[in-house]
Amino acid sequence: MIEISVRKLRKNFSIDVDMRLERGVTALFGPSGAGKSSLLNFVAGLETPDSGVIRLGSRTLFDSSSNTNVAVHQRRIGYVFQDSLLFPHLTVRSNLRYGYKQGAIEPETVIAFLGLAGLLDRRPATLSGGERQRVAIGRALLSSPQLLLMDEPLASLDMDRKREIFPYIEQLQHRFNIPVIYVSHAMEEVARLADEVVVIRDGRIASEGNRFERNSILTGRVASYDKAYGLTTLSHPAGKISVAGHLTASATPLRIVVRATDVTLALSPPKDISARTLLRGKISTCEVDEGPIAIVHVRLEGGEEIAAALTRKAMAEMGLKVGKPVLCLLKSVSIDERWLPSG
Amino acid sequence: MTLSAEEWTTILLSLRVAFLATLMCLPISIALAWVLARKAFWGKSALNSIIHLPLVLPPVVTGYLLLVAFGKRGVIGAFLDNTFGLVFAFRWTGAALAAAIMALPLMVRAIRISMEAVDHRLEGAAATLGASPMKVFATITLPLAVPGILAGTIITFVKALGEFGATITFVSNIPGETQTLALAIYSFLQAPGGDAAAWRLIVVSLALAFAALLASELLASRLQRRFGGSA
Numbered sequence: 001m002i003e004i005s006v007r008k009l010r011k012n013f014s015i016d017v018d019m020r021l022e023r024g025v026t027a028l029f030g031p032s033g034a035g036k037s038s039l040l041n042f043v044a045g046l047e048t049p050d051s052g053v054i055r056l057g058s059r060t061l062f063d064s065s066s067n068t069n070v071a072v073h074q075r076r077i078g079y080v081f082q083d084s085l086l087f088p089h090l091t092v093r094s095n096l097r098y099g100y101k102q103g104a105i106e107p108e109t110v111i112a113f114l115g116l117a118g119l120l121d122r123r124p125a126t127l128s129g130g131e132r133q134r135v136a137i138g139r140a141l142l143s144s145p146q147l148l149l150m151d152e153p154l155a156s157l158d159m160d161r162k163r164e165i166f167p168y169i170e171q172l173q174h175r176f177n178i179p180v181i182y183v184s185h186a187m188e189e190v191a192r193l194a195d196e197v198v199v200i201r202d203g204r205i206a207s208e209g210n211r212f213e214r215n216s217i218l219t220g221r222v223a224s225y226d227k228a229y230g231l232t233t234l235s236h237p238a239g240k241i242s243v244a245g246h247l248t249a250s251a252t253p254l255r256i257v258v259r260a261t262d263v264t265l266a267l268s269p270p271k272d273i274s275a276r277t278l279l280r281g282k283i284s285t286c287e288v289d290e291g292p293i294a295i296v297h298v299r300l301e302g303g304e305e306i307a308a309a310l311t312r313k314a315m316a317e318m319g320l321k322v323g324k325p326v327l328c329l330l331k332s333v334s335i336d337e338r339w340l341p342s343g
Numbered sequence: 344m345t346l347s348a349e350e351w352t353t354i355l356l357s358l359r360v361a362f363l364a365t366l367m368c369l370p371i372s373i374a375l376a377w378v379l380a381r382k383a384f385w386g387k388s389a390l391n392s393i394i395h396l397p398l399v400l401p402p403v404v405t406g407y408l409l410l411v412a413f414g415k416r417g418v419i420g421a422f423l424d425n426t427f428g429l430v431f432a433f434r435w436t437g438a439a440l441a442a443a444i445m446a447l448p449l450m451v452r453a454i455r456i457s458m459e460a461v462d463h464r465l466e467g468a469a470a471t472l473g474a475s476p477m478k479v480f481a482t483i484t485l486p487l488a489v490p491g492i493l494a495g496t497i498i499t500f501v502k503a504l505g506e507f508g509a510t511i512t513f514v515s516n517i518p519g520e521t522q523t524l525a526l527a528i529y530s531f532l533q534a535p536g537g538d539a540a541a542w543r544l545i546v547v548s549l550a551l552a553f554a555a556l557l558a559s560e561l562l563a564s565r566l567q568r569r570f571g572g573s574a
Contacts, residue, residue: 044467045470045471046470071470072467072470073471073472073475073476073479076473077471078472079468081464085462085464085465085468087465087468087469089486098472098474098482099472099473139472140471140472143471
């Protein structure tokens with residue numbers, strides 16, 4: 001278990017966070033400048049909080065009450081930075097070996113896993129962004145860390161490079177069984193990777209996030225592709241889902257992200273409407289307060305949940321309440337398929 | 344152009360002085376440059392100013408202060424003489440010391456700029472990989488600052504070859520002991536009809552300075568290639 005309980009006061013910004021993380025991938029999610037990277041730096045020891053405690057399993061890395069502050073190089077925490085920070089004067093091989101400790105993780109395993117065999121004699125300046133990030137991940141793994149920190153590892157890459165790296169990060173957890181803290185402000189990354197999401201806003205945990213920015217994740221399989229209109233149809237227990245663009249069928253289910261504000265609810269199938277996706281379900285919970293906007297959660301056929309943001313007025317006029325069967329209308333264009341494997 | 348035995352003595356002495364000066368200057372400059380580039384402490388500006396003093400003081404003043412400090416009756420000079428039998432005043436080693444002090448600000452500056460250009464987050468990354476501060480310095484900071492260290496070394500060497508004011512004040516102008524190229528040229532120019540002899544040494548000076556600069560250019564471009572153009 002990882003315990004992070006830290007406070008730091010700055011001139012125009014403060015951090016005050018208490019959290020306990022279990023194994024697996026934890027995503028720290030939130031807008032830029034919310035303090036996510038500072039939290040990682042506290043854990044790695046690159047920055048020092050004013051007060052608090054940081055524990056990794058039974059090891060205390062930082063405790064202001066006992067003046068404990070383990071040096072960065074003794075923390076055994078791997079760190080993958082947004083801009084890889086490979087050592088420019090060393091070859092890929094020497095970069096990988098830099099922090100190598102005899103341990104559970106062997107160089108051959110990592111080189112094979114990340115496909116680095118052909119790059120070993122190159123220098124970082126000659127690598128593409130995606131290659132650099134793979135080397136950076138390998139370098140961190142080979143130091144046999146007890147925890148892996150990843151600070152927006154995909155943020156500086158273009159879409160193709162992201163697609164190249166993503167599967168490696170996805171499999172990382174299963175292959176090496178190291179707990180990961182993953183910082184990102186991209187919902188798609190967080191949705192696909194994280195076992196647990198902690199939303200950070202203004203240096204504090206806002207676990208619920210902003211209600212109107214709520215996202216749902218649906219799982220479907222590619223059923224067909226309409227070449228004439230460039231639409232892919234996914235099959236889902238609650239109905240067909242139309243996605244713009246060509247997605248090739250694969251054995252693994254695809255996860256798509258739907259924003260609550262892009263979901264419309266209807267009581268019967270509407271005619272003359274541009275939305276191409278209708279999903280059947282029943283209202284499971286409603287979040288209503290005095291504000292004008294409510295969040296309605298719908299349990300879809302097949303068991304997945306989707307959140308819809310609508311006005312309190314619409315709720316009242318339609319007589320929406322828990323247990324009522326509804327249809328969820330999704331705009332095809334709103335389905336975020338950027339993270340789906342390329343065709 | 345063949346050189347006389349005296350001329351060879353002068354040239355070899357100059358080279359010896361320049362080598363020793365560079366050798367003395369290098370570790371001190373690296374340490375000072377690292378402290379200035381990477382550490383924040385009280386009195387940093389004062390330290391920086393003291394290092395730069397030889398650059399702004401008249402060389403005669405620097406030479407005289409060296410004589411006061413390192414002379415036989417100077418505080419440091421007497422101590423070194425009594426405990427280690429080391430004497431600098433009026434010796435070729437003194438000429439090297441004077442040259443080293445004069446070149447120090449130039450070398451510190453070159454290395455400091457180079458070290459400041461090294462992304463300090465690379466050092467942080469090395470630390471997360473388990474490298475101790477010493478290992479980080481030896482394997483990251485120092486190698487990446489090599490272009491600056493090289494530039495500083497060449498500047499120091501060339502500066503030491505040509506140092507005049509502080510040298511003549513501190514160790515005088517003794518042929519075969521402290522008379523370097525610059526001092527020898529000065530002596531020839533002071534004597535009537537010495538122009539021709541002076542010119543021979545002027546040509547030698549030119550050749551040495553040119554060779555040193557050329558060597559540094561070649562080394563620098565080789566390094567540039569090794570770092571793949573990213574250094």
